[in-house]
Amino acid sequence: MVRLTGGPFLKAMELEEKYLLSLDADRLLSHFRFTAGLDSLKTRYGGWEVRELRGHTLGHYLSACSMMYASTGDSLFKAKTKYIVNALAECQKEYGTGYVSAFPEEFIDRVENTKPVWAPYYTLHKIMAGLFDTYKYTGNKQALDVLSGIADWCYNRCIKLSHEKMQTMLLRTEQGGMNEVLYNLARVTGNQKYKELAKMFYEEHYFIPLSEYRDTLKGEHVNSYIPNVIGIARGYQVTGDKKLLRMADWFWKDVTEARSYITGGTSNFECWRTYPYHMETELGAESHESCCTYNMLKLTGLLFTENQLPAYADYFEKALWNGILPTQDTLTGMSMYYIAMQPGYYKTYGTPTESFWCCTGTGMENFSKSTYGIYWYGNNKLFVNLFMPTVLSVPSEGFTLIQETAFPDEERTTITLKLEKPSFFELNLRIPEWIGKDYSISLNGKKLEGKPSPGSFIQIERIWKNGDKIEYYMPMYLKINTLPATHKMAALQYGPVVLAGCLSDSSVAETFLYGQYGPYKDKPQAVIPVPVVDPDKDLTTQLRKTGLLSFRAAAMKADSVDFIPFYKLFGRRYMIYFPLNK
DSSP states (O other): OEEEOSSHHHHHHHHHHHHHHHSOHHHHHHHHHHHTTSOOOSOOOSGGGGSTTTTHHHHHHHHHHHHHHHHHOOHHHHHHHHHHHHHHHHHHHHHSSSOOOSSOTHHHHHHHTTOSOOOHHHHHHHHHHHHHHHHHHHOOHHHHHHHHHHHHHHHHHHTTSOHHHHHHHHHHSOOTTHHHHHHHHHHHHOOHHHHHHHHHTOOHHHHHHHHTTOOOOTTOBHHHHHHHHHHHHHHHHHHOOHHHHHHHHHHHHHHHHHSOOTTSOOOBTTBOOSSTTOOTTOOOTTBSOHHHHHHHHHHHHHHHHHOOOHHHHHHHHHHIIIIIGGGBOTTTOOBOSOOOOSTTBOOOBOOTTTTOOHHHHHHHHHTTOTTTTSEEEETTEEEEOSOOSEEEEEGGGTEEEEEEOOTTSSSEEEEEEEESSOEEEEEEEEEOTTOOTTOEEEETTEEOSOOOOSSEEEEEEEEEOTTOEEEEEOOOOEEEEEOTTTOOEEEEEETTEEEEEEOOSSOOOHHHHBSOSSGGGSOOOSOOOEEOOOTTSOGGGTEEEOSSSOEEEEEETEEEEEEEEGGGOOSSOEESOEEOOO
8 A cells, every 4th residue: 555645746636636526426327327217316427428439438437536535545536437437337327238338329320330420339448347347446346247238248249249240349439448447347257258358359460560570650540559559468467378478568668669759648630650769850740649658657557567567767867756746736736638848838638527638537436546657566575666745555565655745846865664573574675767977875874885887777686674774875967868760859857857848927827728639729939949969968067957847948038947847847838859959
């Protein structure tokens, strides 16, 4: 069990708590009840909840509330999920086939016959995943029963389709992570037909090139592709087929190395539109869809569970601080859809009751599981991956770990162990790829000898005792990152923190900030100042430090540009990437 005790992610979680508790379960359930022929009780919400994707929000909401309960212990969230699951069970009973959704089964008829319809299996995945998370995090057996009923109904439909028709259906519609949730169900129930059904949802258009380690991603819809790979990784965990793990790992390396921004995000206009490494044309107003980062983090977590590689943890930190934390509005708690990578734009957010985009749903989950990924424990090994003020409790092993830090506002963290009795295990402390060479680690006041290179772990294997303390100094430095291939566009980071240049002294009008997927309805700032930065020279002589994490650079066409952490920038036009003045 992990509890946050401070820092920006705790604030983000608290904002998300307020939003989740403000939503009315009966309004989320309204169309489920209506479709099942029951009294709707209350009017439905707006936005995507009155479109063909209706019902997806309730699935995300179940996941978010379940994870918030696990992250905080607040029983209000458990009660919310229990109420919703009971209502879904009542709707399911009305159908009598196991089916339950906010749209009629006729939508499935349409997708099977390749008639126009907006992604019904995508929506069903969110509902099924929400039910599974409710079972996993709150122990609600009824949620597993409802989920099994939906899976049985799905099996009975899909088993009647020819292989060719199933593949045609998958090619023509977005199905989310159906294979993942079905593998999850197979694991906990032991029912082999769910494993069989999961394999039916392998889209060969994706699966075959991946199995041959070929990048055929140009033109693909990103947030359709990544969930399929998550299912492939989960398939390895359930079946033991190592080919699946190799496929998922190859894909992860391809996307993180050749198709990602400095923030850890990926996609432009929701697609990969270029060949690998050619990102210079992908700095748009509709770049970096939030859902894609959510799913890449999910995939990264699965891969780290299998192989505790430093690269996974480095990416996880980068994407979390720069691709997830910046997407929450600190005033309303609302989430972003697109994160513009084109200089001169600004952040936009959804509204509390009239948006309910896909990224609204994943946004709910992002800040409900802020404790995820900080630590990993297994096989008598404890990994400290992220630097956040937290308490980790492992009652079965009789120990508690307390991490105290104001990172990244300070360049250090302190870890104290509380043990019921001396215990032998291996503690792995991450040495991030961004760390300065003059870092230091002390155990009980004595500096450790031997310093692994950045981008690794230091392994401390010993009999640990109550009160043992690790003090870790993590110096951060400015670094410039250029886009591959042309190397003409660059971005700045300080330690793991991506810096954004503030372009305007005046705030952006509120009408532009809320209710839009992205800022593309407005024009970018006409004149973009170009920072005078030479990557071949000492950056500390070119950028003046003006605060703990802020810097000022001389600029062409302007006196200067102030750079601040992207996660702290709100209501301002900005640039992350800028042309190199060489």
